[in-house]
Amino acid sequence: MKIGFIGLGIMGRPMALNLLKGGHQVSVWARRAESMQPLLDAGASGAASPADVARDQELVISMVADAPDVAEVMRGVASAGTSGLVAVDMSTIAPAAAKAIHEELAAAGVDFVDAPVSGGEVGAIAGTLSIMAGGSDAAFARAEPAFACLGKNIVHVGGPGAGQVTKAANQIVTGMGVLAVAEAMAFASKNGVDCSKVREALLGGFAYTKILENHGQRMLDRNFKPGFKSWMHEKDLNIVMQTAHELGLCLPGSAATAQMFNAMVGSGLGEEDSIAVLKLLENLSGQA
Amino acid sequence: MKIGFIGLGAMGRPMALHLQAAGHELHVWARRPASADGLPATVHPTPAALGAACEVVFTVITSSADVEGVALGDSGLIHGMAPGSVLVDCSTIAPDVARRIAGQLAEKGIHMLDAPVSGGEQGAIAATLAIMAGGDAAVLERVRPLLEKLGQRIVHIGPNGAGQVAKACNQMIMVAAIEAVAEAMHLARAAGVDPAKVKQALAGGSAGSRVLDIMGQRMVDRDFSAGIEARLHHKDYGLVLAAARQSGVPVALTASVAQQLNALMALGFGKDDTSSLLRVLEAGRRGV
Numbered sequence: 001m002k003i004g005f006i007g008l009g010i011m012g013r014p015m016a017l018n019l020l021k022g023g024h025q026v027s028v029w030a031r032r033a034e035s036m037q038p039l040l041d042a043g044a045s046g047a048a049s050p051a052d053v054a055r056d057q058e059l060v061i062s063m064v065a066d067a068p069d070v071a072e073v074m075r076g077v078a079s080a081g082t083s084g085l086v087a088v089d090m091s092t093i094a095p096a097a098a099k100a101i102h103e104e105l106a107a108a109g110v111d112f113v114d115a116p117v118s119g120g121e122v123g124a125i126a127g128t129l130s131i132m133a134g135g136s137d138a139a140f141a142r143a144e145p146a147f148a149c150l151g152k153n154i155v156h157v158g159g160p161g162a163g164q165v166t167k168a169a170n171q172i173v174t175g176m177g178v179l180a181v182a183e184a185m186a187f188a189s190k191n192g193v194d195c196s197k198v199r200e201a202l203l204g205g206f207a208y209t210k211i212l213e214n215h216g217q218r219m220l221d222r223n224f225k226p227g228f229k230s231w232m233h234e235k236d237l238n239i240v241m242q243t244a245h246e247l248g249l250c251l252p253g254s255a256a257t258a259q260m261f262n263a264m265v266g267s268g269l270g271e272e273d274s275i276a277v278l279k280l281l282e283n284l285s286g287q288a
Numbered sequence: 289m290k291i292g293f294i295g296l297g298a299m300g301r302p303m304a305l306h307l308q309a310a311g312h313e314l315h316v317w318a319r320r321p322a323s324a325d326g327l328p329a330t331v332h333p334t335p336a337a338l339g340a341a342c343e344v345v346f347t348v349i350t351s352s353a354d355v356e357g358v359a360l361g362d363s364g365l366i367h368g369m370a371p372g373s374v375l376v377d378c379s380t381i382a383p384d385v386a387r388r389i390a391g392q393l394a395e396k397g398i399h400m401l402d403a404p405v406s407g408g409e410q411g412a413i414a415a416t417l418a419i420m421a422g423g424d425a426a427v428l429e430r431v432r433p434l435l436e437k438l439g440q441r442i443v444h445i446g447p448n449g450a451g452q453v454a455k456a457c458n459q460m461i462m463v464a465a466i467e468a469v470a471e472a473m474h475l476a477r478a479a480g481v482d483p484a485k486v487k488q489a490l491a492g493g494s495a496g497s498r499v500l501d502i503m504g505q506r507m508v509d510r511d512f513s514a515g516i517e518a519r520l521h522h523k524d525y526g527l528v529l530a531a532a533r534q535s536g537v538p539v540a541l542t543a544s545v546a547q548q549l550n551a552l553m554a555l556g557f558g559k560d561d562t563s564s565l566l567r568v569l570e571a572g573r574r575g576v
Contacts, residue, residue, distance in 0.1 A: 250550045
């Protein structure tokens with residue numbers, strides 16, 4: 001399939017490479033020209049703008065930072081006037097923003113899919129991302145062969161915005177999950193109990209989670225390298241809290257967690273992995 | 289002096305009348321012309337036309353976007369107000385929006401003060417508002433005689449945006465106090481104790497406060513008809529949390545109270561008084 005790809009950062013670059021490996025014909029565009037080079041070396045063609053990358057394609061995929069960036073590149077994509085084009089955004093943005101982009105593109109004759117991912121850089125490189133999609137059946141079907149090159153657990157959740165709602169729900173569970181494991185570690189530690197033994201014991205019971213297993217181990221190793229940067233988790237939790245505010249939805253646990261991540265960004269831990277919330281807890285309880 | 293007034297709601301109308309009663313010539317613009325009915329004022333077709341006729345213009349409007357539209361929109365004040373004239377914005381809006389509006393007006397030589405108020409409808413009627421001003425101190429001195437017709441405590445906080453920061457701090461303390469009073473009243477009743485007696489006793493001690501006096505009494509009387517509509521506090525809490533996020537400052541209690549306000553909105557109490565936070569707590573006990 002002929003696919004245009006926009007945004008070649010930590011996530012976008014390996015994803016575009018996996019599309020090439022899957023035998024697709026890929027054209028790329030990125031704001032910083034130098035980030036396009038590894039893709040050109042691997043056989044992609046380069047485009048001059050979002051409109052250019054969308055010309056004569058069947059599918060365009062974007063993977064950029066935030067809602068204004070998505071809206072801007074998608075406006076460019078729509079301006080190409082490619083008939084029957086399906087555009088997929090795999091960034092994490094607010095459900096309301098995704099719905100607005102859906103409407104704007106529909107008016108321009110472009111069928112849009114919001115398809116954020118979970119699984120991080122590791123999942124992007126291995127092609128094992130979880131993909132949660134919102135949009136029409138026809139658009140999802142068009143994008144599915146591309147999704148198959150990028151991820152394993154691919155779910156068409158519902159209509160416009162449903163993918164971003166799912167991603168926000170994912171960030172609630174992972175955000176509170178990381179905080180829960182960090183609090184358990186801090187609790188064990190302050191009680192003078194060996195945290196690695198606690199983790200080992202908990203893994204066998206109802207407290208088992210992938211986060212306890214993976215993030216818990218990294219907390220024990222005090223390996224705070226990202227992974228998933230805490231400022232990005234803060235951004236995602238802000239989407240959750242904004243949406244809750246707009247809907248009139250009471251989310252006390254998410255609110256408390258969002259403030260912990262807010263504190264991390266404010267105290268200079270933003271570039272570290274979200275497990276650095278353990279450091280914040282230690283600072284607050286004089287355990288540093 | 290020729291004074292413009294935009295925003296003739298529960299707050300704005302009595303404020304405008306105080307200025308008129310002090311001998312000033314009142315000019316108004318209203319989105320819904322009916323809200324200017326019965327006012328001894330000249331009605332203008334657009335904010336720009338009003339701005340051209342006045343030396344000082346007051347605005348008391350609900351949202352950041354609306355203030356921005358009135359000030360900077362196509363037929364906004366910026367297209368009518370003369371260099372040297374003053375916009376006094378008494379609305380509660382985001383500090384960064386206040387700064388942006390002030391910056392654009394300044395390019396045309398128009399002065400602006402962000403001058404949010406505290407004291408509610410009662411304070412507006414009694415001309416006892418607390419006014420917290422951001423902007424040039426000399427400009428504040430020029431309009432101080434006007435502000436003295438509206439309130440008693442007029443404090444210059446700092447440059448543009450500083451007034452809005454002070455108002456955000458005001459809202460944090462006040463609504464958290466309302467929640468504290470609601471929880472205390474709720475606990476008293478659940479423990480089989482008369483909330484009225486508890487309130488009476490507390491008023492004499494260290495927990496005494498204006499919020500306990502006024503909002504506590506409304507809770508005792510179960511009179512939830514609006515003083516200030518709770519939806520406005522809900523809106524303000526969105527601004528407070530956004531400001532905290534911008535500064536990377538964790539505000540655990542504020543975030544928690546914000547969730548109670550979200551629940552209040554969901555339960556349909558948005559147009560009632562914020563003492564309805566008591567009813568949110570009661571909803572949490574339903575079915576027990």
